[in-house]
Amino acid sequence: MTVIQLFSRTVALLALAVLLLGGAPVAERLTGLGGAAMAQQAAPAGDVGKSDVWRAIRNGERGYVSIPNKQAGVLVQSEGENWRAFRNGPLSNWGVWGMIGMIGLLALFFVIRGRVRIEHGPSPRRIERFNGVERFAHWLTAASFIVLALTGLNILYGRYVLLPLLGPEIFSAITVAGKYMHNYIAFAFMVGLAMIIVLWVKDNIPNRLDVNWFAKGGGLFGKGNHPPARKFNAGQKIVFWAVALGGLSVSVSGVALLFPFEFALFGKTFAFLNIFGLGLPATVTPMQEMQLSQVWHAVVSLVLIVIIFAHIYIGTIGMEGAFDAMGSGMVDENWAKEHHSLWVDEVKAKEREAALSGGRASPAGDD
Numbered sequence: 001m002t003v004i005q006l007f008s009r010t011v012a013l014l015a016l017a018v019l020l021l022g023g024a025p026v027a028e029r030l031t032g033l034g035g036a037a038m039a040q041q042a043a044p045a046g047d048v049g050k051s052d053v054w055r056a057i058r059n060g061e062r063g064y065v066s067i068p069n070k071q072a073g074v075l076v077q078s079e080g081e082n083w084r085a086f087r088n089g090p091l092s093n094w095g096v097w098g099m100i101g102m103i104g105l106l107a108l109f110f111v112i113r114g115r116v117r118i119e120h121g122p123s124p125r126r127i128e129r130f131n132g133v134e135r136f137a138h139w140l141t142a143a144s145f146i147v148l149a150l151t152g153l154n155i156l157y158g159r160y161v162l163l164p165l166l167g168p169e170i171f172s173a174i175t176v177a178g179k180y181m182h183n184y185i186a187f188a189f190m191v192g193l194a195m196i197i198v199l200w201v202k203d204n205i206p207n208r209l210d211v212n213w214f215a216k217g218g219g220l221f222g223k224g225n226h227p228p229a230r231k232f233n234a235g236q237k238i239v240f241w242a243v244a245l246g247g248l249s250v251s252v253s254g255v256a257l258l259f260p261f262e263f264a265l266f267g268k269t270f271a272f273l274n275i276f277g278l279g280l281p282a283t284v285t286p287m288q289e290m291q292l293s294q295v296w297h298a299v300v301s302l303v304l305i306v307i308i309f310a311h312i313y314i315g316t317i318g319m320e321g322a323f324d325a326m327g328s329g330m331v332d333e334n335w336a337k338e339h340h341s342l343w344v345d346e347v348k349a350k351e352r353e354a355a356l357s358g359g360r361a362s363p364a365g366d367d
């Protein structure tokens with residue numbers, strides 16, 4: 001045996017001795033279980049003490065640590081395993097089924113109903129539906145949402161879909177870039193969302209017309225059957241409220257994920273909901289706050305993505321004349337009369353009023 005071999009063996013033996021002898025106090029400090037458990041360890045039963053310590057650690061017992069990060073006192077955070085299993089299992093699976101299901105439904109609807117045409121044919125007259133500010137707000141929200149959706153879906157599914165296709169180098173570069181885009185473009189989404197809420201909330205208050213609209217299936221399933229609607233019909237109100245409330249919720253949970261351990265949203269929400277006797281967990285640890293924020297962020301985002309599939313379908317191939325509303329802002333008057341008859345009446349009445357009080361002639365032209 002050479003001197004070097006002898007030396008390294010001695011060092012290894014010494015290290016082992018330090019670990020064995022010093023390990024106990026370290027474990028004690030970390031778990032805070034010291035005294036009793038260690039005493040048991042010395043008892044003839046021996047392993048009973050060890051299993052008690054391990055059981056406590058496994059159950060998330062918090063020990064004492066002197067470093068600033070107090071969470072390091074929890075060695076095994078079992079909820080983390082539940083969170084991971086839910087995220088990579090049911091959450092991911094339901095998301096895929098939701099998206100596939102919606103695409104299937106839209107395809108079926110297209111096959112059965114075809115494109116919803118302007119029944120009275122195109123009119124020579126156009127009417128302003130959304131002004132520049134409204135269209136800017138819409139496209140800011142829409143463009144940022146699409147980037148957030150794609151980069152978010154990559155975080156959830158990229159490793160199953162893109163990684164095998166692109167290989168680790170390209171996938172990693174795309175995912176890192178996507179993560180930065182997701183973090184920063186979120187703020188553009190929040191600005192767009194705030195704008196559309198302010199601009200459109202007054203036109204989206206539910207009323208009795210909505211009940212009739214639903215009763216007639218929105219006029220989508222037959223011809224010559226257009227339920228009256230003001231600026232937004234009941235179907236659009238659902239999209240609006242889903243985007244407004246879902247968007248706010250995704251924004252808040254997203255900010256909680258961007259600034260880890262800064263907020264205690266779920267603890268406070270649960271405490272509030274418990275007033276109604278829901279019996280939700282009264283204490284939520286900072287780590288659980290992060291897990292719940294992630295799950296909530298992903299669930300609400302996936303629901304929104306599924307709803308937006310339907311919205312994009314009806315705004316493009318699904319309905320003749322719809323895209324113009326957000327494209328040029330000017331829609332075909334026959335389209336407007338068929339889908340938003342009461343809104344057309346209101347616009348015309350305003351124009352007549354303006355004309356009578358000496359205002360300018362309107363873009364909608366004469367009646």
Ligand code: HEM
Pocket residue numbers: 129138141142143145146196232235236237239240243308311312315316322323324325326327
């Ligand atoms: C390519 C994507 C999109 C297209 C082609 C599109 C198209 C349209 C059109 C044509 C309208 C006006 C409908 C009308 O005149 O009555 C509209 C309205 C609206 N859009 Fe979009 N949109 C898209 C993406 C989005 C996204 C991603 C969001 C939000 C996340 C969004 C939110 C809204 C809301 C809240 C309204 C008002 C309510 C409604 O009409 O349903 N849109 N969109």
